Amino acid sequence: MKMKQNNTNSRIEVEHLCVEFSSGRHQTKAVQDVSLSVQKGRITALVGESGSGKSVTALTIMNLLPQTANVCQGKVIWEKQNLLSLSGKERKKLNGTVLAMIFQNPAAALDPLFSIGDQITEGILTHRRINKREAREEAVHYLQMMNLPEPDALMQKRPFELSGGMCQRVTIAMAMSLHPEFLIADEPTTALDVTVQKQILGEISRIRTEQNVGVLFITHDLGVVAEIADDVFVMRSGQIVESGDVYHIFEQPQHSYTKKLLNSVL
Amino acid sequence: MKSDILLETKQLKKYYGTVHAVDGVSLSIQKGQSLGLIGESGSGKSTFGKLVTKLEKPSGGEIRFLGRSVENIPERKFRPLRKEIQIVFQSSGDVFDPCYTVGDSIREGLHNYTDLSPAEIEDYLDETFERVGLNPALKNRAAKQLSGGQCQRANIARALILHPQLIVCDEPVSSLDYSIRKQMLNLLNKIQEQEGITYLFITHDLSNVPYVCKAVAIMYHGRIVEYLDHTDNLGENVMHPYSRLLFESVPVPDPRKRTINRELPERVQGENLQKGCPFRGECPIQEEICAETMPLLSEEATGHKVACHCLHKANM
Ligand SMILES: Nc1ncnc2c1ncn2[C@@H]1O[C@H](COP(=O)(O)OP(=O)(O)OP(=O)(O)O)[C@@H](O)[C@H]1O
Ligand SMILES: Nc1ncnc2c1ncn2[C@@H]1O[C@H](COP(=O)(O)OP(=O)(O)OP(=O)(O)O)[C@@H](O)[C@H]1O
Ligand SMILES: [Mg+2]
Ligand SMILES: [Mg+2]
Numbered sequence A: 001m002k003m004k005q006n007n008t009n010s011r012i013e014v015e016h017l018c019v020e021f022s023s024g025r026h027q028t029k030a031v032q033d034v035s036l037s038v039q040k041g042r043i044t045a046l047v048g049e050s051g052s053g054k055s056v057t058a059l060t061i062m063n064l065l066p067q068t069a070n071v072c073q074g075k076v077i078w079e080k081q082n083l084l085s086l087s088g089k090e091r092k093k094l095n096g097t098v099l100a101m102i103f104q105n106p107a108a109a110l111d112p113l114f115s116i117g118d119q120i121t122e123g124i125l126t127h128r129r130i131n132k133r134e135a136r137e138e139a140v141h142y143l144q145m146m147n148l149p150e151p152d153a154l155m156q157k158r159p160f161e162l163s164g165g166m167c168q169r170v171t172i173a174m175a176m177s178l179h180p181e182f183l184i185a186d187e188p189t190t191a192l193d194v195t196v197q198k199q200i201l202g203e204i205s206r207i208r209t210e211q212n213v214g215v216l217f218i219t220h221d222l223g224v225v226a227e228i229a230d231d232v233f234v235m236r237s238g239q240i241v242e243s244g245d246v247y248h249i250f251e252q253p254q255h256s257y258t259k260k261l262l263n264s265v266l
Numbered sequence B: 001m002k003s004d005i006l007l008e009t010k011q012l013k014k015y016y017g018t019v020h021a022v023d024g025v026s027l028s029i030q031k032g033q034s035l036g037l038i039g040e041s042g043s044g045k046s047t048f049g050k051l052v053t054k055l056e057k058p059s060g061g062e063i064r065f066l067g068r069s070v071e072n073i074p075e076r077k078f079r080p081l082r083k084e085i086q087i088v089f090q091s092s093g094d095v096f097d098p099c100y101t102v103g104d105s106i107r108e109g110l111h112n113y114t115d116l117s118p119a120e121i122e123d124y125l126d127e128t129f130e131r132v133g134l135n136p137a138l139k140n141r142a143a144k145q146l147s148g149g150q151c152q153r154a155n156i157a158r159a160l161i162l163h164p165q166l167i168v169c170d171e172p173v174s175s176l177d178y179s180i181r182k183q184m185l186n187l188l189n190k191i192q193e194q195e196g197i198t199y200l201f202i203t204h205d206l207s208n209v210p211y212v213c214k215a216v217a218i219m220y221h222g223r224i225v226e227y228l229d230h231t232d233n234l235g236e237n238v239m240h241p242y243s244r245l246l247f248e249s250v251p252v253p254d255p256r257k258r259t260i261n262r263e264l265p266e267r268v269q270g271e272n273l274q275k276g277c278p279f280r281g282e283c284p285i286q287e288e289i290c291a292e293t294m295p296l297l298s299e300e301a302t303g304h305k306v307a308c309h310c311l312h313k314a315n316m
Helices: A054-062 A088-094 A116-127 A132-145 A151-156 A164-176 A194-211 A222-228 A246-251 A256-263 B045-052 B075-082 B102-113 B118-131 B136-140 B148-160 B178-195 B208-212 B241-248 B270-274 B288-292
Strands: A011-023 A026-039 A043-048 A069-078 A099-102 A182-186 A214-219 A231-236 A239-245 B005-016 B019-030 B034-039 B060-065 B085-088 B166-170 B198-202 B215-220 B223-228 B298-301 B304-306
Touching (some): A026 A239, A043 A054, A054 A069, A054 A182, A132 A164, A164 A182, A194 A222, A194 B241, A239 A246, A239 A256, B005 B045, B019 B060, B019 B215, B102 B148, B118 B136, B136 B148, B178 B198, B215 B241, B223 B241
Parallel strands (some): A043 A214, A043 A231, A099 A182
Antiparallel strands (some): B005 B060
16 A cells, blocks of 8 residues: 655655564564654654564664564655665665664674774764864764763773763764764663753754654653653554554553553552 | 671772772672662763672772672682672673573573583573573573563573672663563562572662662762662652752653753863862852862761762752
8 A cells, every 4th residue: 555655744654564583493573564654853752562673673674684584574665765675775875864773782883993983973974074073073062962071082982981871872972963864763861860861862852853853762761752752652562552642642541551551660 | 787798898999090980989788688879870880880790900999798808809719709799781782792692601600600410500591581581492592682671681690590699780670661670670679588689789760779779879970979778768868969850850751741951061070070079060059168178978867878068058
């Protein structure tokens, strides 16, 4: 079924996505018939149980699934094209310009051998038309925005010299500094204390409003969802069980799993 | 009573060049109890955890385990204690060797520290996986083939399986949704009851603290700024302006009560940190003395210590 696209209000549509993993004779159905959409200028939260397929959905959008994964069905539509059927070269061009991702495991997203400064500036230089000096200034600017102390000194450091939450903030700075149209953020604030988290959520919601960025925000923290989300998708065992705008989800949850999530605060 | 203390640090310090990651921390944990360690990102919590598990060498101060000073004993003599002191690392994804399955990594620990037969090891591994809510079949996967929360639970299993006396839990449940989180915290509590295990529990989720911990220390910039030996009504009882800011920042699960703000706080940096209170830049109360002298922990009520010059003003 083809849907009419509205170009002024660009979005990413995941349609009937199914993803399986095969290792030997074993098959795991990680994602089963998932449909969701991420609109520009809105924050779409994806919440759900551990292992329910949130990261796999995000990695499919980014075309970063491991070799062992198989997309057995479904599309990822952006600007009338199915991103899953683009050639490798065409698809690659979109990451870093149209789409940027904040990974769930920040340590894995950073190269242990290079300084923070080199890693952020390299990303900026690859995807934006500015010179090296400007790129370094931008890098410092984004680190500052993440409330990281002494960003100039931080530029010289390597990942192992940073705390867990500092690494996480560096990866957020890296993704934001690319000025993507869509930001795919997989649990971006799990390593942060609530005070810093609040500041970072403020920055994410600002780029949504001021730069019209569309954000897919994966989290298990309903407090965070309440703070920033516009739309919410609830996932369980590889499927979307409920979706709606944030007020609807919090005030009139329909599915028993959503109700359970809302009640299961300690 | 002295003999009840499992772990004690005195003026423990770790400096990385000019970064004072841990700057004179004195804490103790009773055997069979838990201490929560909370505070700002980058304040030195993980470093403290690595110091007490002897994964990092202190720049100064003392660490006592069961009354015995361990900060300078050579690895050879410390080895028998290794099994007793386990850590659940903050970034669980990097703990397991990417070339092995998580099961292999855990088996290796059991081989090194116990004399169980291979069959016993397998049973035990399956049982522990089930306890942390993982399908035992997942033991045959590499860490990168697990979801974030599954990997975190494999990590908890790795520490629990050795029956240590102390586990440093560094953000052990940060990737878990609330229902699994609760299940995991219940499990930690149950094991504590059954085996008398002691936890140093580092967490950003403040609601976890009263659930697991009898006492709590709040860290800011390498130092303990507040300590309470009780954790009920924690949010109402904390007094330090930083602790109050922290508890005020907990997101409320109500989309009609949004509070996110954009202003970044003015923080004290560089040389100015050598003198005075490190929190003064962000503090709502700023007096002359705050820029002059470092406030020290002092007992404000029974079992409640705070390091602030202006408490009378902060809690009006
Ligand atoms: N490389 C892989 N090989 C095999 N199975 C995998 C792989 N990656 C993920 N899976 C499985 O797919 C399912 C979904 O994983 P996913 O990482 O999407 O979960 P998640 O919703 O992000 O969970 P969490 O909140 O714990 O991060 C899980 O059961 C997981 O074990
Ligand atoms: N190996 C290292 N080399 C240099 N500096 C380090 C090293 N490890 C930690 N640091 C620094 O020590 C300080 C404290 O780091 P630590 O990891 O203990 O913080 P944390 O309280 O655990 O923070 P988070 O909540 O973000 O995990 C940080 O400024 C960090 O950059
Ligand atoms: Mg995930
Ligand atoms: Mg840490």
